[in-house]
Amino acid sequence: MKKFEEKSISSERIYEGKVINLKVDEVTLPNGHTSKRELIEHPGAVAILAITPDKKIIMVEQYRKALERSIIEVPAGKLEKGEAPETTAMRELEEETGYTAESLELIQSFSTSPGFADEVIHLFLAEGLRKAESGAVLDDDEFVELLEVSIEEAEKMMQDNRIFDAKTAFAVLWAKQRLSIEN
Known part of the structure; x- marks a missing residue:
């Protein structure tokens, strides 16, 4: 039991x-x-911590109706029925940012709101980024601005609540720890 x-x-x-x-x-x-x-x-989702060769994090700014404001987030998207999280992550990275990745590594899967929702987000690290020929291909109801920010800039965005969601805060803190170990 x-x-x-x-x-x-x-x-x-x-x-x-x-x-x-x-x-x-x-x-x-x-x-x-x-x-x-x-x-x-909820069918679940992916989030992508995409890090450029010069150690910048690819982020998107978009309006979130539930919050009635724009926030800055790592690229993310909903799992399609029968789609593997890795496939969703590669698709969402390219659609939202216009980047593709040489490598994709699962960082961690976690529950977003276990008190009332069964959603699980799979957070991936994407490295070896290059611009896709097609560029970003957003959904008809999706409006985003692409940003490349340093870890320090991302931390400031967390402090002033421009980064306001848990998946992005988790990704930034993980990236800070990973990059400090590599240096």
């Missing part, structure tokens, strides 16, 4: 969307009582 497991008694999907589904589960708690859990089902 899993420690503190909550067993589902019933599950009702109340919304099915393009990006997420929402369900409400009734669960039995470890103490025998019951409770309801509102849960978001």
Whole structure:
């Protein structure tokens, strides 16, 4: 048995969307009582820490409606059904930034909001970058500005909340540690 497991008694999907589904589960708690859990089902995503030969991080600035503002992030995207995370990472890197990578290495996979969502992000390190012939090919509803920033600039962006999401903060801190070990 899993420690503190909550067993589902019933599950009702109340919304099915393009990006997420929402369900409400009734669960039995470890103490025998019951409770309801509102849960978001998400197919998962990738994020790419793309580092140029001169140790700059490729980032994108885009508007995030949920926050009602623009933030600076590492390139990222949703997994397509049946697509391997590595494939998604290479595709998203090229689509959002116009770069391809010689090598792609999984840094870590992690949950984004385990209290209510099952989304897992797979963070990859992309190195050996070169400009793709096609350049960036954004989705029709995607508007981004490409940035190349140093670790120090990224840390300042974290301090002034221009970098505001966990996946990007994690990527920046990982890059800082990795680059300090290499120097």
